[in-house]
Amino acid sequence: MRNPFRRTPPSGSDRSTRVVRVDSRTKRLTKRLQSGEVAVIDHADLDRVAAEALVECRPSAVLNAAPSVSGRYPNLGPGVLVEAGIPLVDDLGPEVMRLHDGQRVIIRDGTVLLPDEEQPVAEGTRQSAETVEASMASARKGLAVQLEAFAANTIEYMRGEWDLLLNGVGMPEVSTQMGGRHVLVVVRGYSYKEDLRALRPYIREYKPVIIGVDGGADAVLEAGLKPHMIVGDMDSVSDRALSCGAEIVVHAYRDGRAPGLERVEELGVSHHVFSATGTSEDIAMLMADEADAEIIVALGTHATLVEFLDKGRSGMSSTFLTRLKVGGRLIDAKGVSRLYRTRISGWWLLLLALAGVLALTAALMSTPGGQTFLGLFGAIWDDIVNFFRSLVGLSPRPPTV
Incomplete structure (x- = not known):
């Protein structure tokens, strides 16, 4: 099936100038990146979710200061960009991050130049379908090492958080009633938009408690729904979502640091702080389990080893243990949009x-x-x-x- 975002990439001799948008945080950049502009990022092992967010913005090219594939594992982001016909220039180095928003550049193969200068700003590697596939084949060989590290992280997490996992120690006292009800946990992950649309009949019938995890809260609002609770470190959720009336649980590190707490306090919304290692989606599922929810439906969450690694956190082993803990209640909605499509036309x-x-x-x-x-x-x-x-x-x- 033809990719709707695919277009003919510019040739190597193209001398047209393009406006750049620069940010070391890809998900922050996609909030202001406009169609036709050049995305300048610093994102090693570009993951699929970040790449899909870039594709939705329809940039003319993506310039990455870091290697989009380091070889640690077969990450899927570069393939998503190349398949969409978006030129990806890789491993440009820190020099490319010195560009500033609104500046114009010329991209010639793997070289980035300023319009009025002959000296290149940075030089990297222009990726193609062939180079991405070769990198993926090499990266698959490194999965054994990553699996060993993942197992070690799992044991470390279990030793540090066994009281939380087994006894619910440290859980905040929230007012959202989840006992005996269905709980839908929405994460901005793979195919989350399609799966959320496919679950509309379920949501209408069962009226589950909806928990948005960080940017998942905005996905819920975009679907015309309202989250009952928002859980996360609040680095990718909008002010609109935080002010929608949902109960707010700020996920803090074990040492008490909570980067998103100051922002929530500035908005003046009431909130709870929950200190725990692991990810915010783990916290959401553990809270629903502790509240004795009847069913926990996970949408957009991470389930496979590659997805754990693609998330870019060594602590993703917490998700593995969390799923073991809540497994009796958990239903994974991942791919439901592919599993079921109506075969009867209007x-x-x-x-x-x-x-x-x-x-x-x-x-x-x-x-x-x-x-x-x-x-x-x-x-x-x-x-x-x-x-x-x-x-x-x-x-x-x-x-x-």
């Missing part, structure tokens, strides 16, 4: 309805009572038609026989 439904009307009419005409009913209906229809004809000055239509 035209088939219309034809089915017309066939039903014709069958009902034939049944009525076969009985005296039905014939009388149809005669009365015809007379009423004639009266309605003649009324509208008289409004426009036309003569009455002869009655239906």
